[in-house]
Amino acid sequence: MRAPLGGGVVVDEKYTALVENVKQLLSEGSTEALTNLVDSLHPADVVDILELLDDSARSAFFHAIPAGKAADIIQELDPEDQTEVIRMMGSARSSEILREMDSDDAADLIGDLPEAKAETLLDLMDSEGDDVRELLRYDEDSSGGIMATEYVTVNMEWTVEKTLAELRHLAPEAETVYYIYVVDADERLVGVLSLRDLVIADLKRKISSIMSRNVLAVPVEADQEEAAQLFKKYRYLALPVVDNDNRLAGIITADDILDVVEEEATEDIQKIAGTMPLDRPYFATSIKELWRSRVVWLMVLFLAESITGKILQNFSTAMQSVIELTFFIP
Structure with a gap:
């Protein structure tokens, strides 16, 4: 499951020290030392550090490290945060990072961007952009929509x-x-x-x-x-x-199939709970979004219950006379 920025990472001494170290290296412009630090961490751990940085520091971070490292980290984010990171960087730097991403992940990300922005990035990506364009032709729920073109x-x-x-x-x-x-x-x-x-x-x-x-x-x-x-x-x-x-x-x-299984599990949970479809996995969704997806169906159920209650009230005399009718109440 990809990690959401702002998802509530538990702050311990390890992350506090790392965050301060990253801030210091960014302020000093020590790109080599910052790259060495990133090399020593798993991309998922870097995501936890990014959660504790403001937007300006995040942008500086992604500009400072090599494009390949930035691509590895962005691929650990959930789709909404991926597009946010791309939006806050210039097209030139964004295209450099996208070129380093797996073609299927790049296609998913670019597919979520406004059309004009997407076309600009695809043009800047050269031959890699052509591969992504090919993938974007397929339905996002098809095998072609989740496949990668880097194979042997x-x-x-x-x-x-x-x-x-x-x-x-x-x-x-x-x-x-x-x-x-x-x-x-x-x-x-x-x-x-x-x-x-x-x-x-x-x-x-x-x-x-x-x-x-x-x-x-x-x-x-x-x-x-x-x-x-x-x-x-x-x-x-x-x-x-x-x-x-x-x-x-x-x-x-x-790993692509894990994302598919997660999406299907989220849909099943929504069907059971009677909610509107979510754009992100269930456990990566905020309480506010979950409430908003449920409230429509709750209102429908409330209205249906009110109508049922009104009907029962009108026929209360008949039901008192024939008790067996209560067994047919939905």
Whole structure:
């Protein structure tokens, strides 16, 4: 679950000291020392520190650290706070950070921005912007809407030796390398290979001889719940997404599915409680928002109860005469 800024982090001595340290480094302009500090912390812990900074300090923080580090931290925020961070920075810096984000996360963020702002950022993102534009074409609840385009593919005719050499160049840009997807000369998905199987294989063997041809994929237009069910059944870490010609379009990773499961759980809670749909996960929603989502249905129920009471009042004499009628009161 992504963390909301202002979500009520418990302040202890550790965070108090870190916050003061960050403030001091920002005031001194010590970007190298600040970067070293960020490197020593998990992005989720940095989010806790940001909660205790004002907007001006947050903006200075994201301008001071490398774009890649900023991207890792922003991806830990919930969607509403992600867009707020992007809004308070200039387009040039925002585009630098977005280029470093996973394509699916960047697409989700840009999709929540005003159209003019989104187009400006996409233009500044160059080739990465083209990838995000492609993802924005898909329905947000489809497999295409949650997939990433950073993945590793190898040709089935390659040797293990060539594949390992290529992997060294491709892996840093990929979202995951636990699975390596195998394609034919027409770029159609024909198999899958685990990193373990690749590493222990003889260097001269062809990929076609060690890959598994039993590769399960999900159509790009399929509902994200279908992908979630496959993850649940087979315990995958990633799942390929294919187009109508069985060409690889992207991959869905386990962390993307966690977000889907959380969304579905939130919807189920809302249905049980009789509330209006929420834009963020249940446990990341403020009490005020929860009350506002419930009050409409409470008013409807109050009105229905008032009408029922009025009807019962008009027929009170009949019910006193025939007690059995009370069993039919809704």
